[in-house]
Amino acid sequence: MRIPVAAAIGMFFTALYFLAAIFAPLLAPYGYDEVVSSGFWDPPSAEFLLGTDGIGRDLLSRMIYGGQTTIFVATAATILSFTTGSVLGFLAAVAGGWVDQLLSRFVDLLMSIPSLIFALVVLSVMPVTLPVLILVMGLLDSTRVFRLSRAVAVDIEVMDYVEAARLRGEKTAWIIFREILPNALSPLVAEMGLRFIFMVLFVSTLSFLGLGIQPPQADWGGIVKENAEGIVYGAPAALMPAFAIATLAISVNLVADWILNRTTSLKGGRG
Amino acid sequence: MSDPLVKVRDLKIGATVYPPGEKPHDIEIVHGVSFDLEKGKVLGLIGESGAGKSTIGLASMAYGRGGVKITGGEVWINGRDILKSSFKDIRALRGGEVTYVSQSAAASFNPAKKIMEQVTEAAIEQGKFSKKDAEARARALFAKLGLPDPDNIGERYPHQVSGGQLQRCMTALALCPEPDLVVFDEPTTALDVTTQIDVLKAIKEAIRDTGVAALYITHDLAVVAQVSDDIMVLRHGDMVEYGDVNQIINAPQEDYTKALVSVRSIEHEEKAPTGEPVLSVRNITARYKGTKFDVLHNVNADLYPGQTLAVVGESGSGKSTLARVITGLLPPREGEIEFAGRILSPDLASRTRDDLRELQMIYQMADVAMNPRQTVGTIIGRPLEFYFGMKGAEKRTRIIELLDEIELGEGFIDRYPAELSGGQKQRVCIARALAAKPKMIICDEVTSALDPLVADGILKLLLNLQKIENVAYLFITHDLATVRAISDNIAVMYQGRVQRYGSKSEVLSPPFDDYTDLLLGSVPEMRLGWLEEVIANRRMESAGN
Numbered sequence: 001m002r003i004p005v006a007a008a009i010g011m012f013f014t015a016l017y018f019l020a021a022i023f024a025p026l027l028a029p030y031g032y033d034e035v036v037s038s039g040f041w042d043p044p045s046a047e048f049l050l051g052t053d054g055i056g057r058d059l060l061s062r063m064i065y066g067g068q069t070t071i072f073v074a075t076a077a078t079i080l081s082f083t084t085g086s087v088l089g090f091l092a093a094v095a096g097g098w099v100d101q102l103l104s105r106f107v108d109l110l111m112s113i114p115s116l117i118f119a120l121v122v123l124s125v126m127p128v129t130l131p132v133l134i135l136v137m138g139l140l141d142s143t144r145v146f147r148l149s150r151a152v153a154v155d156i157e158v159m160d161y162v163e164a165a166r167l168r169g170e171k172t173a174w175i176i177f178r179e180i181l182p183n184a185l186s187p188l189v190a191e192m193g194l195r196f197i198f199m200v201l202f203v204s205t206l207s208f209l210g211l212g213i214q215p216p217q218a219d220w221g222g223i224v225k226e227n228a229e230g231i232v233y234g235a236p237a238a239l240m241p242a243f244a245i246a247t248l249a250i251s252v253n254l255v256a257d258w259i260l261n262r263t264t265s266l267k268g269g270r271g
Numbered sequence: 272m273s274d275p276l277v278k279v280r281d282l283k284i285g286a287t288v289y290p291p292g293e294k295p296h297d298i299e300i301v302h303g304v305s306f307d308l309e310k311g312k313v314l315g316l317i318g319e320s321g322a323g324k325s326t327i328g329l330a331s332m333a334y335g336r337g338g339v340k341i342t343g344g345e346v347w348i349n350g351r352d353i354l355k356s357s358f359k360d361i362r363a364l365r366g367g368e369v370t371y372v373s374q375s376a377a378a379s380f381n382p383a384k385k386i387m388e389q390v391t392e393a394a395i396e397q398g399k400f401s402k403k404d405a406e407a408r409a410r411a412l413f414a415k416l417g418l419p420d421p422d423n424i425g426e427r428y429p430h431q432v433s434g435g436q437l438q439r440c441m442t443a444l445a446l447c448p449e450p451d452l453v454v455f456d457e458p459t460t461a462l463d464v465t466t467q468i469d470v471l472k473a474i475k476e477a478i479r480d481t482g483v484a485a486l487y488i489t490h491d492l493a494v495v496a497q498v499s500d501d502i503m504v505l506r507h508g509d510m511v512e513y514g515d516v517n518q519i520i521n522a523p524q525e526d527y528t529k530a531l532v533s534v535r536s537i538e539h540e541e542k543a544p545t546g547e548p549v550l551s552v553r554n555i556t557a558r559y560k561g562t563k564f565d566v567l568h569n570v571n572a573d574l575y576p577g578q579t580l581a582v583v584g585e586s587g588s589g590k591s592t593l594a595r596v597i598t599g600l601l602p603p604r605e606g607e608i609e610f611a612g613r614i615l616s617p618d619l620a621s622r623t624r625d626d627l628r629e630l631q632m633i634y635q636m637a638d639v640a641m642n643p644r645q646t647v648g649t650i651i652g653r654p655l656e657f658y659f660g661m662k663g664a665e666k667r668t669r670i671i672e673l674l675d676e677i678e679l680g681e682g683f684i685d686r687y688p689a690e691l692s693g694g695q696k697q698r699v700c701i702a703r704a705l706a707a708k709p710k711m712i713i714c715d716e717v718t719s720a721l722d723p724l725v726a727d728g729i730l731k732l733l734l735n736l737q738k739i740e741n742v743a744y745l746f747i748t749h750d751l752a753t754v755r756a757i758s759d760n761i762a763v764m765y766q767g768r769v770q771r772y773g774s775k776s777e778v779l780s781p782p783f784d785d786y787t788d789l790l791l792g793s794v795p796e797m798r799l800g801w802l803e804e805v806i807a808n809r810r811m812e813s814a815g816n
Contacts (some may be wrong), residue, residue: 160640164703166619167598168657169627182644 003258010254015129017067017248024068032065033216041071041227041235053227053237066218071248073134073213074199080138082192082201085145090176090184092146093153103108107143123211141195145193150190152184172203186260193256197249199257204245206253220244274350274485276451277308277331283343284326284335284508301326301508303344310451313478313485315499315516317492317531319722320693323508328454332369333361349451366393369423370445376437381430386440387425394448412443415480416473430754433467439473444482453478455487459494459537462747463585464793471497471795472806487645490722492531493752493795496520497802504528520799530724532797537730537756541775542762547612548573549710550580550597551741555606557596565604566592574711574760577741581758583748583774583790584785589767590747594713597745598632603717611710628658631704635716637696641688646686647674647699654706676739677732694725698732705736711743718753730756751794755779763787 003011020027029049030036030191037048037056044051050059075149110118119136126132156162157180165179204221206212213219220241227237285302287765301323308314316324333353345352353364364564370393370478373379380389390412391405400408406425416439418432429437438458447455457475459467475498489495495502495516502519504511505528512525520651550573567589574580582590595601597608599619608615610630616622634640641650651670654660660670671681677698681682681792688696697717704712714733734757746757754761754775754779761778763771765786773779783791792805 160634160636161642163600164640166634166706167600167627167630167632168647168654169622169624170657179642183642 007258008255010251010258013247013251014255017071017244017251020064020070021071028058028061028064030061032062032218033057034061035084036226041230041237050240050251051235051237053223056066056231058235059240060198060219062223063220063244065246066223066241068114069213069219070200070203070221073130073137073219074202077137077141077199078192078196079261080134081141081145081195082188084139085142086149086184086188087176088142089146089149090153091172092150092178093157094172094175094180100150103146105144109141110143111147116202119202120209120211121207123206126213128211130213133203133206136204137157137199141199141202145191145195149184149188152187152206153180156180156183166256174231190256190260197245200248201247205240232266275307275351276310276487277306278347279307279327279331279344280305280347281315281344282330282341283340284323284330284339284622286339299337299508300330301330301341303507304503304505304510305344306385306513307504308452308484309503310480310484311482312500313487313498315495315502316486316488316505317490317495317502317503318511318606319490319724321507322505324490324505326455327505328456328488331452331454332365332367334702338399347708358791362424367397367399367448368450369452369454370448372438372441372449372453372455372458373444374460376441377429377434379441380437382429384428386427386432389429390425390440390444391442395771397448399739399767400446409443409447411447412477415477416440416443417469418443421560423431433466435470437567438462438470442470442474442477445604446477446483449481450483455481455485455486457489458487460489460491464751464795465585465700467494467795468793468802468805473804474498475802491795492723493797493801496721496797497795498800502712502786504531516797520797523533524685532538537719537727539756539758541759542575542578544573544578545772546573546576547609548609550574551609552597553602553607553609553736554592555593555608557592557598557601559592559601559605566768567603567604570764570767570769572760572762572769574743574745576710576743577737578759579746579757580742580752580760580762581739581748582762582764583754583792584764585749585753587766588764590764592767593728593764594715594745594747595712596630598630624658628654628707629710630713631707631709631711632713632715633700633704633717635719637693637700637720638688640700641696641703643688645687646684647686647688647691650699651702651706653701654680658707669706670671673677673706676705676736677702691723692725694728701729701732703734705740705742708740709742711745713745713747715747716749717746719750733757751791763790 036055036058037052038057040052042048042052048058048060050063053059053062088103092103119140123138148227152178162175165175193206203212203219207219207221208225213222215222221242224238230237281303283299283303284302285297285299287295287297289295304327306314316327318324326339329336331346333346333356345651346354348364348368353361367541373693387406388410390409391402394400394405394408395402406469409425410421411462413424418424418439424432432440434721442458455474456807459470462470465806487495487498499514499516503513504519506527512519512523512528519528521533525534533738543564552570552572555570556565556569558565567798570593572580582593584590592601596603599615599617599622602617610626648670655666670684674683679695679698691699718729721729730753733744737743748754760774762769763778770788771784795801
């Protein structure tokens with residue numbers, strides 16, 4: 001099997017980020033909350049590869065730990081949003097009738113409120129802990145996954161093989177997981193890449209606004225917030241997370257594109 | 272001797288294929304075909320799907336569909352080789368000298384524009400006629416093609432006329448610019464038989480009156496026999512036989528042509544009803560949810576064990592709806608269904624597992640009747656697992672048995688549907704139905720999407736399996752040749768009612784009611800002059816009335 005160059009590059013960087021996240025304590029030269037320099041916004045040097053932040057903490061270490069938090073939260077929220085969204089979306093398509101109406105209208109209701117504002121409201125009354133954050137983000141985002149899965153499943157649901165399964169007497173679970181899911185996988189996987197990046201942006205936005213990950217814990221949105229003032233003094237520390245998010249977004253999408261291409265080959269996705 | 276209008280020499284056409292897991296590569300799909308066509312003559316191109324007949328038709332306009340390239344040979348039209356022409360010359364050729372009639376008029380017309388605008392567009396664009404002249408010409412053609420209200424029909428939108436009328440509008444579109452050659456690509460295949468005959472008649476008369484040459488592409492030899500002067504039989508991109516229509520139909524030389532001519536000649540003795548019917552449909556009236564009219568009216572029919580009840584009718588006659596009612600997908604408004612001695616619950620959800628197992632279904636499009644992500648083994652194995660709890664070696668043995676029964680064999684067990692041909696797919700669907708050990712199978716147009724020879728194979732297989740398994744078939748079809756080949760009893764349906772019902776010999780012998788007469792008289796027969804006879808008969812009848 002040949003992997004195209006773009007996909008290989010995407011995989012390399014995606015893997016790099018995920019490995020850095022997993023092995024953060026081994027890779028980071030200093031602790032995430034360790035004040036290591038008496039100065040602030042030190043320029044990059046042999047000692048501090050990316051320089052230091054506004055209160056003299058090593059920026060590289062904070063970036064690595066920040067990546068760990070951001071990627072963990074985004075991954076967990078994506079998984080949550082895909083499981084809830086796709087199962088409910090398939091169910092709505094297969095069951096139809098009032099089940100479909102109820103779920104779809106509820107999703108419409110949720111989607112009519114901008115998710116950022118909704119999240120801000122919820123997070124300002126609930127304690128801001130990681131599980132709460134993941135739950136709120138995942139559930140809000142699952143509305144989009146629901147829409148997509150339902151649309152895809154409605155098309156598959158009218159296929160004769162699904163009717164054949166119904167006539168055989170198969171239960172709804174079989175129809176969802178064995179007849180529909182394998183055929184709906186490729187658009188969902190492609191969407192997963194996109195949703196993951198949205199999650200990264202979402203958690204970073206929340207942190208930037210002060211309602212996401214709480215300091216002193218590091219995360220990319222928080223690093224932007226802490227170092228925003230530095231821009232005025234010519235310190236690029238706040239741009240580092242932006243660069244990290246951009247490269248991660250591109251890499252993940254290159255991989256998702258490739259998966260999409262591969263699974264939609266003519267042979268029913270074995271190629 | 273002057274050159275013929277169309278002269279094709281050693282035409283070779285290639286295409287790029289993208290087999291999964293392999294590098295894309297080029298293959299040749301037409302291997303050097305040659306023919307001549309004089310002005311005013313019709314050449315029929317006939318063959319199964321994949322024979323290259325449409326590709327050759329389009330090549331006569333110097334066109335290749337996506338990925339298809341003309342790789343060699345010559346196509347001379349009006350004394351010049353169009354394969355060497357400039358793009359500008361080809362532009363003048365297409366829609367001017369050569370025009371095209373496609374299979375699906377409904378998909379070819381722009382739904383947002385009126386018919387007249389589309390019919391006259393090429394003639395005006397090519398500068399052959401002024402708008403006024405082109406419209407006058409179009410109206411004359413509408414009249415010639417027997418369209419109702421020819422002066423105003425052009426002001427309608429495509430969805431405001433019927434399928435058969437739209438196909439005739441498309442013929443008018445092709446004839447409007449006074450072309451020298453018209454390519455007809457399966458123009459009647461998507462139509463009901465009773466409509467097909469009107470379109471065929473219109474096309475034939477229009478060709479005769481305008482003196483154009485035509486390439487007539489179809490898979491139905493009986494149809495091509497009615498309209499062509501010469502016939503070329505194609506298979507896998509090779510010419511099999513080429514001769515005048517009389518010779519091909521009455522004295523075919525090649526085995527393949529002989530097989531095509533004698534297709535649907537399966538002899539099947541009808542069986543007398545024995546014992547209790549396995550299925551009794553009683554006074555069924557049904558309508559779809561949210562609609563206000565019934566699609567089935569008081570339908571009654573019986574099916575006996577080991578026999579075949581053919582349900583015949585045109586599209587919209589309610590035959591597939593009847594199948595949905597029997598399977599429980601559409602609970603009827605009135606009436607009941609007795610199956611194997613018990614009254615079936617009208618709703619699928621409340622039927623027992625045995626009800627479901629003993630009543631199986633085979634679909635028209637085998638492609639979408641099988642999950643593309645499951646192997647043949649999984650597809651056939653699931654009913655075994657589901658109904659009989661079979662697992663492991665036992666299941667595998669039974670799957671192989673079934674594969675042998677449908678004449679495919681063990682080698683197919685790990686294949687995916689995409690790796691099967693159309694006929695093989697339908698066979699797998701038959702095996703899936705048989706796996707449940709049913710008492711009855713509903714066959715919904717199971718041979719309609721297949722090439723004639725492949726369809727013949729499927730019908731023979733079904734008859735054979737019926738003998739072995741003593742299973743009853745409810746066979747839904749619009750094709751009367753298939754009905755003759757397989758049925759014991761027949762129900763002719765028209766507008767949701769059973770128009771005629773009885774044993775095969777009763778239903779197919781006179782005296783007929785008006786509709787059955789029309790239906791039976793419209794099925795093209797494999798002999799010359801059939802179309803003229805039918806038209807003459809109808810004229811006499813209408814004069815008599």
